[in-house]
Amino acid sequence: MLNRIDLRGSSRDPRGLLPRAQLDVSVAVEQIRPVVEAVHQHGFSAIRDATQQFDGVTLDRLRVPAAAIAAAAETLEPDVRAALEVVIERARKVHADQRRSDVTTQVVDGGTVTERWIPVRRVGLYVPGGLAVYPSTVVMNVVPAQVAGVDSLVVASPPQKENNGLPDARVLAACALLGVTEVYAVGGAQAIAMLGYGSEGADEGDRCEPVDVITGPGNIWVTAAKRLLRGWVGIDAEAGPTEIAILADDTADPRHLAADLISQAEHDPLAASVLVTDSEALAAAVDTELVRQVTSTKHAARVQTALSGEQSGVVLVDDLEQGLRVVDAYAAEHLEIQTRDAREWALRVRNAGAIFVGAWSPVSLGDYAAGSNHVLPTGGCARHSSGLSVQSFLRGVHVVEYTEDALRDVAGHVVALANAEDLPAHGDAVRARFES
Numbered sequence: 001m002l003n004r005i006d007l008r009g010s011s012r013d014p015r016g017l018l019p020r021a022q023l024d025v026s027v028a029v030e031q032i033r034p035v036v037e038a039v040h041q042h043g044f045s046a047i048r049d050a051t052q053q054f055d056g057v058t059l060d061r062l063r064v065p066a067a068a069i070a071a072a073a074e075t076l077e078p079d080v081r082a083a084l085e086v087v088i089e090r091a092r093k094v095h096a097d098q099r100r101s102d103v104t105t106q107v108v109d110g111g112t113v114t115e116r117w118i119p120v121r122r123v124g125l126y127v128p129g130g131l132a133v134y135p136s137t138v139v140m141n142v143v144p145a146q147v148a149g150v151d152s153l154v155v156a157s158p159p160q161k162e163n164n165g166l167p168d169a170r171v172l173a174a175c176a177l178l179g180v181t182e183v184y185a186v187g188g189a190q191a192i193a194m195l196g197y198g199s200e201g202a203d204e205g206d207r208c209e210p211v212d213v214i215t216g217p218g219n220i221w222v223t224a225a226k227r228l229l230r231g232w233v234g235i236d237a238e239a240g241p242t243e244i245a246i247l248a249d250d251t252a253d254p255r256h257l258a259a260d261l262i263s264q265a266e267h268d269p270l271a272a273s274v275l276v277t278d279s280e281a282l283a284a285a286v287d288t289e290l291v292r293q294v295t296s297t298k299h300a301a302r303v304q305t306a307l308s309g310e311q312s313g314v315v316l317v318d319d320l321e322q323g324l325r326v327v328d329a330y331a332a333e334h335l336e337i338q339t340r341d342a343r344e345w346a347l348r349v350r351n352a353g354a355i356f357v358g359a360w361s362p363v364s365l366g367d368y369a370a371g372s373n374h375v376l377p378t379g380g381c382a383r384h385s386s387g388l389s390v391q392s393f394l395r396g397v398h399v400v401e402y403t404e405d406a407l408r409d410v411a412g413h414v415v416a417l418a419n420a421e422d423l424p425a426h427g428d429a430v431r432a433r434f435e436s
Helices: 025-042 044-055 066-074 078-096 135-148 169-178 188-197 220-229 254-265 280-294 300-308 320-330 342-346 363-368 404-420 424-434
Strands: 004-006 103-108 111-119 122-126 152-156 213-215 243-248 272-277 313-316 334-338 354-357 394-402
Touching: 025 044, 025 188, 025 220, 044 188, 066 169, 078 135, 078 169, 103 404, 111 404, 122 135, 122 188, 135 152, 135 169, 152 188, 188 213, 188 220, 243 254, 243 320, 254 272, 254 280, 254 300, 254 334, 254 363, 272 280, 272 300, 272 320, 280 300, 280 313, 334 342, 334 363, 342 354, 354 363, 404 424
Parallel strands: 004 313, 122 152, 122 213, 243 272, 243 334, 272 313, 334 354
Antiparallel strands: 103 111, 111 394
C-alpha cells in the first residue's frame, strides 16, 4: 500500500528524495485574492456572498449569539464535555510553564536593558470545519493565548448547514467552556480577511474589529489568505496537510505503526504518512497490517488515497543513524520514535514539530490529551519553526534606561561607529547632550 523508497547504501542528502505533498500555495493565492480584496473593500456584503458561494449558507449576521454558545455547552454529550475539560486542564498546565518573566540586565553602572514580554492586544483564532470538526483546536489555540494574557480573543469557524448556519455545536461548546464569547460563523479565506481587516456586520453589535495576530490551521485557501495578510497581521504559520513520520526498528509492533499511520491519513486525502525503518521485515508486516486495518476504518477511501499518494511511503535505511538523518531532513509535523532506547534517539532529533516517544505515546494522544499543543509546523517547516505556544502571542520588547554618566561613558564609541557607517547625525544626537 505504501510506496517504497530505498536509501540503503546511499550517502546523498535525503531531503529531495523523501515523499512530500506537492502544494502550490502561490497559485491558490491568486485564485483567492479577489475574495480577500472584496472583503477588505466591501466587508459584510462580500463575506455574505463568499459564504453563500463556498458554504451554501446565507448569513443574516456574522456573530454567533451568546445564547447559542451557552446552549451548545448545555447540550454537549457528557462524555465529550468531560474529555474537553480534561484536555483544557492539561493544556493549561503545560502552557502555564511557558510564560516568560521580564528580565532586567545591568549592563553598566547606571545602564540597564529590560526585556518585557507583552501580549498582543487582540487575536483571531481560526477553527476549520471541513472533512472533520475540531473542538480540540479551539482548546489548542485559545489556551496559550489566554495564558499569554491576550486581552481580546475572537474565534471564527465555518457555518454548518446542519447547525442552522452556525459553527459546529461542539466547537461552540468548547468556546463556552473556555469563556470565549466572541465567535463568528465565517470560514475560509473570507474569515481570514474579516479577522485581518475587520468588517461591519448587520448592525453595530455584529461588527468584527480587526485583530493583530491570526492563528489556527485550515485548508489551502485559508493558508493562501494568511499569506496575503502576512505583514498586515502576524500569523502562526502556513499550515499544509497533516503529516506523521515514524522512526522504527524491529522491536516495534506493526499493528501499532499501521494504526498510527492510518490515524493521520484519515484527516485528508493529502495527509502524509511516512515510515522510516532499517527492517525490511517490519516494513512488510506494516504493509500487511495496513491492508487489514484500512478495510475496517470509517474513512477507508480517504485513508487509502492518502496512504497510496506520493506524499506517503516507507523509507528503508541501513541503520537508525541513517534513519535519524532522514527524519531530521523530513522535519515532520509529528514524529514517533518506536525503537530500542527510544528516548535516547528522541533526544538526538533536531527537526520535528512534536516528538512522541515509545509505544505508549501515539500522535493521537498529542492531538487531544497529552497537554502539548497540536498546532504544529508542516511541510518541512519544523527545520526553522515551532508549534503554537504562549510565545506565539507575546512580543519581547527591550526597555533601555541609561543615566547621564552611563551615556557619557559610552558616547565616544557611539560616535566612532556612527562615523564609520557614515551616519554622523547618529553621533551628533549623543554629542548634543554634552555640549553647552
